[in-house]
Amino acid sequence: xxxxxxxxxxxxSEIGEFGLIEVLTKGIEIQNKSTIKGVGDxxxxxxxxxxxxxxxxxxxxxxVHFDLTYVPLKHLGYKAAVVNISDIVAMNGxxxxxxxxxGASNRFSAEALSxxxxxxxxxxxxxxxxxxGGDTVSSNSGLVxxxxxxxxxxxxxxxxxxxxxxxxxxxxxxxxxxxxMGLMILEREKQAFKVDPNMQPDLAGHDYILERQLxxxxxxxxxxxxxxAGVKPTSMIDISDxxxxxxLHITHQSKLGATIYEEKLPIDITTDLVSKExxxxxxxxxxxxxxxxxxxxxxxxxDYEKLKEIKEITVIxxxxxxxxxxxxxxxxxxxxxxxxxxWDAFLKKDQD
Amino acid sequence: xxxxxxxxxxxxSEIGEFGLIEVLTKGIEIQNKSTIKGVGDxxxxxxxxxxxxxxxxxxxxxxVHFDLTYVPLKHLGYKAAVVNISDIVAMNGxxxxxxxxxGASNRFSAEALSxxxxxxxxxxxxxxxxxxGGDTVSSNSGLVxxxxxxxxxxxxxxxxxxxxxxxxxxxxxxxxxxxxMGLMILEREKQAFKVDPNMQPDLAGHDYILERQLxxxxxxxxxxxxxxAGVKPTSMIDISDxxxxxxLHITHQSKLGATIYEEKLPIDITTDLVSKExxxxxxxxxxxxxxxxxxxxxxxxxDYEKLKEIKEITVIxxxxxxxxxxxxxxxxxxxxxxxxxxWDAFLKKDQD
Numbered sequence: 001x002x003x004x005x006x007x008x009x010x011x012x013s014e015i016g017e018f019g020l021i022e023v024l025t026k027g028i029e030i031q032n033k034s035t036i037k038g039v040g041d042x043x044x045x046x047x048x049x050x051x052x053x054x055x056x057x058x059x060x061x062x063x064v065h066f067d068l069t070y071v072p073l074k075h076l077g078y079k080a081a082v083v084n085i086s087d088i089v090a091m092n093g094x095x096x097x098x099x100x101x102x103g104a105s106n107r108f109s110a111e112a113l114s115x116x117x118x119x120x121x122x123x124x125x126x127x128x129x130x131x132x133g134g135d136t137v138s139s140n141s142g143l144v145x146x147x148x149x150x151x152x153x154x155x156x157x158x159x160x161x162x163x164x165x166x167x168x169x170x171x172x173x174x175x176x177x178x179x180x181m182g183l184m185i186l187e188r189e190k191q192a193f194k195v196d197p198n199m200q201p202d203l204a205g206h207d208y209i210l211e212r213q214l215x216x217x218x219x220x221x222x223x224x225x226x227x228x229a230g231v232k233p234t235s236m237i238d239i240s241d242x243x244x245x246x247x248l249h250i251t252h253q254s255k256l257g258a259t260i261y262e263e264k265l266p267i268d269i270t271t272d273l274v275s276k277e278x279x280x281x282x283x284x285x286x287x288x289x290x291x292x293x294x295x296x297x298x299x300x301x302x303d304y305e306k307l308k309e310i311k312e313i314t315v316i317x318x319x320x321x322x323x324x325x326x327x328x329x330x331x332x333x334x335x336x337x338x339x340x341x342x343w344d345a346f347l348k349k350d351q352d
Numbered sequence: 353x354x355x356x357x358x359x360x361x362x363x364x365s366e367i368g369e370f371g372l373i374e375v376l377t378k379g380i381e382i383q384n385k386s387t388i389k390g391v392g393d394x395x396x397x398x399x400x401x402x403x404x405x406x407x408x409x410x411x412x413x414x415x416v417h418f419d420l421t422y423v424p425l426k427h428l429g430y431k432a433a434v435v436n437i438s439d440i441v442a443m444n445g446x447x448x449x450x451x452x453x454x455g456a457s458n459r460f461s462a463e464a465l466s467x468x469x470x471x472x473x474x475x476x477x478x479x480x481x482x483x484x485g486g487d488t489v490s491s492n493s494g495l496v497x498x499x500x501x502x503x504x505x506x507x508x509x510x511x512x513x514x515x516x517x518x519x520x521x522x523x524x525x526x527x528x529x530x531x532x533m534g535l536m537i538l539e540r541e542k543q544a545f546k547v548d549p550n551m552q553p554d555l556a557g558h559d560y561i562l563e564r565q566l567x568x569x570x571x572x573x574x575x576x577x578x579x580x581a582g583v584k585p586t587s588m589i590d591i592s593d594x595x596x597x598x599x600l601h602i603t604h605q606s607k608l609g610a611t612i613y614e615e616k617l618p619i620d621i622t623t624d625l626v627s628k629e630x631x632x633x634x635x636x637x638x639x640x641x642x643x644x645x646x647x648x649x650x651x652x653x654x655d656y657e658k659l660k661e662i663k664e665i666t667v668i669x670x671x672x673x674x675x676x677x678x679x680x681x682x683x684x685x686x687x688x689x690x691x692x693x694x695w696d697a698f699l700k701k702d703q704d
Contacts, residue, residue, distance in 0.1 A: 018600075036404060040605065041513050042442040042589060043408035043503070048400050052388060055407070056395035057487055059453035059498050064490045090394040101411040101498055135409055138416045141493035146411050146453055148500045151395070161393050237394060248370075253392065 010110040035130045044132035051152040056087035062142030070186045075214045077119025086218035086293045088151035090238035092159040097132045101146035103139030162253035164235035168298040170317040173222045175266040180289025181274040182213025216293045229306045233297035242290040257324040260317035362462040387482045396484035403504040408439035414494030422538045429471025438570035438645045440503035442590035444511040449484045453498035455491035514605035516587035520650035522669040525574045527618040532641025533626040534565025568645045581658045585649035594642040609676040612669035
């Protein structure tokens with residue numbers, strides 16, 4: 001899909017808006033029956049019949065959500081798509097279509113934008129999603145990405161955030177904090193590069209956490225595993241802003257509290273090792289780091305037997321009365337309230 | 353819906369992300385049966401049954417698509433919504449839902465964002481559209497707006513761009529070039545203000561063209577008029593980038609040519625007068641000015657009798673063989689090829 005050739009640079013002004021759209025959209029192949037009409041008109045046309053239509057969107061802004069100093073454009077495109085695909089998955093839905101909006105200045109060549117798109121196309125191919133539209137506009141500041149993902153689910157399959165019940169068990173897929181520690185490694189190398197531009201980045205041995213940061217995946221495999229086990233979660237959300245923020249969404253919307261156990265938090269050994277290197281508590285990375293795109297969900301206690309042997313998921317706590325609050329029980333047994341990150345913390349985290 | 357009080361300024365850091373979302377989304381009322389679940393989850397849930405789902409999105413960037421020096425935030429919100437609603441209308445569809453993405457820096461207060469949202473909500477109310485989701489993120493440069501609009505149409509009602517036939521008549525709704533001349537007035541006052549910050553803007557007598565620029569409307573009324581007349585267009589597009597660009601989309605996609613007559617172009621008397629003041633050819637404003645959000649559509653010749661008395665629309669030309677090209681016949685009878693604006697022209701137009 002990429003049109004990049006060695007050292008070639010085609011200015012956007014050379015090929016014009018029509019030319020750019022042609023370069024970026026050629027080779028699109030439709031994979032879903034629900035896609036009636038894709039790119040090329042005022043709107044995409046989709047047919048969902050008896051299924052519910054799910055729609056989500058995310059806005060990604062250079063300097064806030066990504067740093068082109070160390071994020072390759074193809075990875076950025078891949079991640080931007082996955083972040084939205086993950087939102088459909090978090091509704092227990094199947095992602096089907098995606099629309100890309102890009103704001104880019106003249107510092108980007110047609111080849112650079114094509115590289116970015118190739119990442120979006122790769123993610124779409126991997127998840128069986130059709131690219132059905134786009135909006136490519138000028139930006140006189142940074143690169144801006146806006147992705148809309150559309151998916152489907154049967155009415156009875158959809159899992160909301162506000163439907164957890166008291167006593168439900170809280171599960172999380174995979175492990176937490178890895179994406180944040182990957183970001184720490186990239187930031188460290190960026191600072192070192194500023195001091196000595198001839199340095200080679202020292203990324204050795206950090207493949208796993210770097211991939212968690214640069215090329216996250218949506219956990220549609222976990223949906224299949226749960227379905228095979230015959231379990232439908234009572235509530236679900238994906239972890240984009242960190243476990244703390246997401247469990248607060250579920251408790252707030254379900255009008256419940258929750259107790260989470262620090263010792264139960266699944267943290268990969270490499271995350272743990274790098275955390276020590278940076279003197280960051282791995283629990284903090286898991287709670288506030290974000291960008292893991294794992295699934296956080298609740299299930300009825302009666303379903304525990306069906307899930308306890310599944311290695312892809314971990315039980316980390318349970319839902320309580322609203323009055324009991326949302327708490328973390330530390331390894332030492334003390335109970336700490338889990339609080340929402342403020343806007344400043346949010347800004348800081350993203351801009352670090 | 354607005355929470356603005358006199359001189360109040362609430363910093364985003366004061367109320368936090370959760371607080372801001374609450375401020376911005378309270379008071380949303382669902383108007384459409386197809387909206388199953390709106391704001392507050394990973395994705396909106398919609399039910400379209402036998403109807404086709406239409407999805408469109410636009411990205412609007414400060415300094416490129418709007419200038420906050422002279423665009424009030426409420427108008428900006430209104431226009432951003434209408435631009436997307438117009439895309440659904442241009443498919444002969446009914447707009448139903450809208451998702452707002454905003455990237456804003458700390459220079460915007462909660463009151464300012466609330467004012468922006470109030471414009472979006474007003475447009476949604478006027479067009480019967482539900483706000484079903486949003487994504488509010490930090491931006492460390494300008495304001496970025498990303499709107500997704502979702503609508504519906506019966507399969508047999510949808511009008512595409514690529515289905516015009518040779519010999520079809522080309523129609524346009526309303527009049528052209530007014531929004532561009534409104535922009536010229538605003539730019540002139542901005543320059544005057546730069547020279548003398550104590551000046552009062554001289555906008556008197558320009559209400560109509562200023563409203564066309566600042567508060568455009570989508571022509572869903574024209575869809576109703578056509579339906580009542582028993583005419584379904586053979587192709588249709590809305591005029592966002594100017595008549596030249598849009599007729600090229602229709603001819604290119606329908607693999608046809610077109611002949612447009614300059615003398616037939618509907619240009620309002622105020623547009624004409626202001627054009628003279630600025631020494632701009634009103635035909636140029638109509639062809640390349642853009643942002644009129646009128647409908648450009650083709651109809652079969654046999655339908656002409658049903659439409660000829662309708663004052664909201666004007667026949668401006670006809671579709672030809674592809675080999676004949678896309679041409680404008682000037683008042684003097686000479687034929688000029690209509691060409692696409694290049695990327696530079698596009699940039700220039702938007703940034704002027």
